[in-house]
Structure formats: structure tokens, C-alpha cells
Amino acid sequence: MEDFLSAITHEGLAGRLKRLSDELLYSTRAYYKSTGLDIEPNWHLVFLLLERQEQMTITEISQELKMSHPGMVKIVNGMKKKGYLLSQSDENDSRKQLLSLSEKAKNLLPEFRRHWDAGIMTMQQLVEDSPHFLDELRNLELKFAESNYQQRTSENLKTL
Numbered sequence: 418m419e420d421f422l423s424a425i426t427h428e429g430l431a432g433r434l435k436r437l438s439d440e441l442l443y444s445t446r447a448y449y450k451s452t453g454l455d456i457e458p459n460w461h462l463v464f465l466l467l468e469r470q471e472q473m474t475i476t477e478i479s480q481e482l483k484m485s486h487p488g489m490v491k492i493v494n495g496m497k498k499k500g501y502l503l504s505q506s507d508e509n510d511s512r513k514q515l516l517s518l519s520e521k522a523k524n525l526l527p528e529f530r531r532h533w534d535a536g537i538m539t540m541q542q543l544v545e546d547s548p549h550f551l552d553e554l555r556n557l558e559l560k561f562a563e564s565n566y567q568q569r570t571s572e573n574l575k576t577l
Contacts, residue, residue: 445536454532460496461533464518467502468526472515474507501525 422429422436445458456464462482467473473481479489493516496502501522507513518526544550564572 448536449532452532454529455499456501456529457492457495459492460501461529463492463496464501464522464526464529467516467518467522472517474513474515476513478516 422432442458449456449458463478466478466481470477475489475493476486478493479486482489493502497504501519503517503519504514505517507515
């Protein structure tokens, strides 16, 4: 049976990207569950950032990852609930909360790293037949940064 989204080419691009993203998310979540890791797939990047930066605010994390602030609040709250993050008020601005990895997180990072390294190998295997995939993805991201879907489509509508 032909894949409808593939068949409609550019019209199905957003659907295919969403489908692939969902497959990665749900498959990673199932993997974590099967191995007993008590984490969510979208926490990985926060662990990495805080491992490198030690302390950051939610705003700084969301800016660094180019993800929405509300989405980041949800991720951070989940990580706090599981005991992976500590939060303290900023000395200069009590409205800001400085986040850092808890001792629990630091102790588990080597184990998490083993699984993440295996995941990196998996991603490398998935794109090994497409050696320019990451460069092409970066080009697409840059084009979106220049002018997003809404802006481009509004301009294109004027030409029809």
C-alpha cells in the first residue's frame, strides 16, 4: 500500500516530519521503560546542558534549545518531580529560579550516558545512507529562522 504522505510529496512534508518525530519519541520512551530508566526522552538535552553549564534558568534553557518556554516549564517540572533538578532563587532577582542537577542526577549520569551513547549509534545507523542529512536539516532550520512557514506562505499567497 502506498504511503499517502509520501505520495503527496511537499504537501505531506509536515506530516512526515511529525510522524518521524513521534516515532522517535515513543520508541525512545519505550526503550527507557524497557531498561528501567526513569526519564523521558525530552529530558536528555536538559541533562546535557546542566551538566555543562551547572546552573541555568528555564528561560536560558529554552533559549539555548530554541524551544518554547511553556514546553520547557513542563519538562523542568517533570524532572523536578522525579528528583533530578534542584531549584534556588537567583540572588539578584528572586523571580528567577536557577536550576541545577541534583546529586541523584549526577550519580545516574554515567548510566544515562551509556544509553545515550547507544542512542547516538542508533541515530548514526539511521542516517548512514544519507551522509548530508544533518547539513540539509541545518539548512532547513536556517531557512525557517530567516522566514518561517507563516511568513513564506503569506508571501506566496500574494503571487497566486
